Amino acid sequence: MNRSSRSLPVADNGELLSALSNRCVFPDGEVVCAVSGGADSLALLALAVAARGASLVKAIHVDHGLRTNSADEANLVRMYAEQLGAQFESRAVEVADGPNLEARARTARYQALPLDVCTGHTADDLAETMVANLIRGSGLDGLSPMLRTERPYRPLLRLRRADTEAVCASLDWTPIADSMNDDPRFVRVRIRHEVIPLLDDIAERDVTAVFARSAQVIHGDVALLDQLASQLDTTDAKTLREAPDPLARRALRRSFVQHGVDPDGHPPTYAAIDRAMAVVRGEATACEVGFGWRFSRSHQRLSLTQDDS
Secondary structure, X not given: OOHHHOOHHHHHOHHHHHHHHOOOOOOOOOEEEEOOOOHHHHHHHHHHHHHHXXXXXXXXXXXXXXXXXXXXXXHHHHHHHHHHOXXXXXXXXXXXXXXXXXXXXXXXXXXXXXXXXXXXXXXXXXXXXXXXXXHOOOOHHHHOOOOXXXXXXXXXXXXXXXXXXXXXXXXXXXXXXXXXXXXXXXXXXXXXXXXXXXXXXXXXXXXXXXXXXXXXXXXXXXXXXXXXXXXXXOOEHHHHHHOOHHHHHHHHHHHHHHHOOOOOXXXXXXXXXXXXXXXXXXXXXXXXXXXXXXXXXXXXXXEEEEXXX
16 A cells, blocks of 8 residues: 555654554554554554555454543544544453452453454563563573464564654654553562663663563574474373473473363463373373363373363
C-alpha cells in the first residue's frame, strides 16, 4: 500500500515512524494489535500502520474491569485507532481482585485475544522478564523469554520504552497511566523501578541492552537444543538413557508440555523431571509428574498416561 493511502498522523510523522517501524518485525497479513492505551501498545498500533497501512491493522482493547475508568480507556484507544484509520474492537473479561492478580489478568487477556495478536513488549520488558525468571529459578529457556517463535508476536523487542514514548509524543497522544505499573506488590514493578536501576549503577552501563543481546545468544542455543531434543524418542528408555542428560531432560519436558500435563501450559518442575529420569534409568517403574499424570516404564517402553478417575 502506498504512503498516500495512509492517514494524516502517520504521514506527518513519517520520518520517526518509518525509522522505528523498520526495526520492527510484523507478521504477514493482517496485523492485530493488543492495545491497552499505554505508550508501548499505542506505539505498536502506530508503527503497524506505518509499516503496513491502516487497512491491514486492527486494535483490540481488553477491558479487565479492574479500574473504574476502564470504559474511558477503551474509548481513548478507539479514538486513536480512528485517527490512524485502523479498525477497532473492544472485548471484556472478568478478573476478581486478589492474589496473583497480575498473572490472572494476563491469562484472561490472552484468552480473549486471537493467537496471532501482536503485543507491545519492548527490550525493557525482555530484560525485566529475564531478571524475574532468574530469581524464580528458571532454566535456560527463561533467559531467552519472548524470543520463541510461539505466538503472540512481539514486533517491538528491538525498541526501548523511550522509543514508544517518542512515538506517542510525535502524534500528540497522551498514553494511559496504569496504576499497576507503580504498585510495589508486583515483582515486575520492583524489578523495573529498583533492580534494573541498581544494576545500571553497579555496572555503569545500560544493562537492558546487555540483557537483550544475551537473550539473542541464548535463544540460538535453546533453538539448537530443542532441535536435538526433538529427535529423541521419548517412548524409548534406552534412547533417553544413552543421550546426554540435558537433552534427555529437555526431550521429556517437551513431551510433557505437548501432552498438556499442566493445563495452564507451564513446563514441568525440576522435581518432576528428576522423578521421570529415575524411571528412564530403571531406578523406578513409575512416578507421578503432576496434575494426575503418570510416567511409567514397561521393559524399555515409556508411557505417559492420565488418571481419569
